[in-house]
Amino acid sequence: MDLGDEYGLVEVPAGTVTLSDRRTQRSWDVGVASFALSAVPVTQESYARVTGLRPAAGVGERLPVEGVSWFDAVGFCNALSERAGLEPVYRIDGEAVAWEAGADGYRLPTEAEWEHACRAGGTGPRYGELDEIAWYAGNSEGRVRPVGGRRPNAWGLYDMLGNVWDWCWDLYDAEVYGSYRVLRGGGWSDEQWSCRASVRRRSHPTYRIDDVGFRIARSGPQGQVTQK
Template sequence: MKLFFSLGHVSEPFLRWFGIGLIASGLGLPFVDLVGRAASWKPPVVVAEDAPVLRPELVIIPAGKFLMGSPEDELRRDADEELHDVEIAQPFAIARTEISQAQYLEVMSKRPEESEHCNGAGVAANLPIVCVSWFDAVEYCNRLSEREGLQVAYEIQGEDVRWDRESLGYRLPTEEEWEYAARAGTQTRWVGTDDVDAVCDYANVGDLSAKAKNPWAEWFKCDDSFPTLAPVDALEPNRWELFGMGGNAAEWTWDSYYGTYPDSDEGNPNRNVAGASPSAYRVVRGGAWWQAPRHARVANRRREVASSRNAFLGFRVARSLPSDF
């Protein structure tokens, strides 16, 4: 066995952006929190000899407030995007990229079961894993936590999944965390820009390259050079050094889907449960390699049944930080 003292890999560029300096990765070095003081929390991570070497690189996202949703005059907004104030009370960590096919296979040892909708997106180590159900994603989170000696975030009993909020293991981001991280302190229509012709700088979306392969939908007029999936770190990151938040694979979040935003966990007890049926709806965020401008907007919310698998659905992981971080 090997013993590491680490949160995992955390992005140094993000902390440079905040003017903070070096934060360490998996080499037993201390890290620095968002106010520049040495952090005392260095959890022991017990890793077996055959544990994955392709750990997700994590970026620490600061606590803060933001406007979630879209203004009423945003073109092609949907009724479920009511603009409202949200406070992220605790900092958290989120993967710099979507989970790649190599990362998924190293933990799960096999590809997800394919459905009839899982064709043509591409197969390569550095492409995002797609055709994963919500259940596949939470299982990956638990298995990765187990391999790194972390307390798992989810109690899984068949199709009933409960989130242990005290766990510091890998998990899916909440819908609020996802939009907060995607916006990165901005209020733009798409990740990184309000200019529809600049979307392809940041996101692999349904553009001119995709049109050559799928000429049957509405497209961006820009060109990101990828007709289907792109490498997880292709194109430009957002201001917080996160790649692919606006496109490539759409991403599962933890939350159940409601026609309006849930007010709180207390008011919506089912938010903490996947449901007794694989037909339970979960929230999907972010654009995808073949999707149109309206679906690539930062505020866009979509729902998919938890058991669905298709060629544009992937995920990224997150981790909670201790309350005194």
């Protein structure tokens, strides 16, 4: 069995998503090839099984792992790939991380892939009523919650909004913020305005925060995203 099966990888169809940058007031379309994305964020149980580590502040096998840096997340992806006999996607040399084109292993979603998957063919800010689909400041009672406890989107993806933010592959704004990476989705302590498909947050790739986790992806036969 492919080790990715335990993450409930969901096939996300190809499509196009419009990204925007608040600082430059620029918007652009990105074509997204078909790919697979885990139905839920990586859990503490799964993270410990692969790495032997339990970095999260909360304790619970089905809680999403949090308190993990971007470097921790890409390292996990490579470790999971190696366990599954797949080619690791990332070439890691200290703090330099390169994406190996054509590698068939696990990876983080790109920002465009994440938003396309979150929207699931919709055009609104959310894929349902917030209290039904997300754990956020209004209903989480101040703590992270087990994955999959709210209603999924139309493509069967849970916790795309709320619970924990997801690390993405992309740099946030290299011109201003250097190596800071993109976070998407909102978390358990965020107000409703942060839990929208288009909201972006940034963090340094070495930071470990108690409302930040990640989910895994794999490229489909069409390869990676391409900008139009």
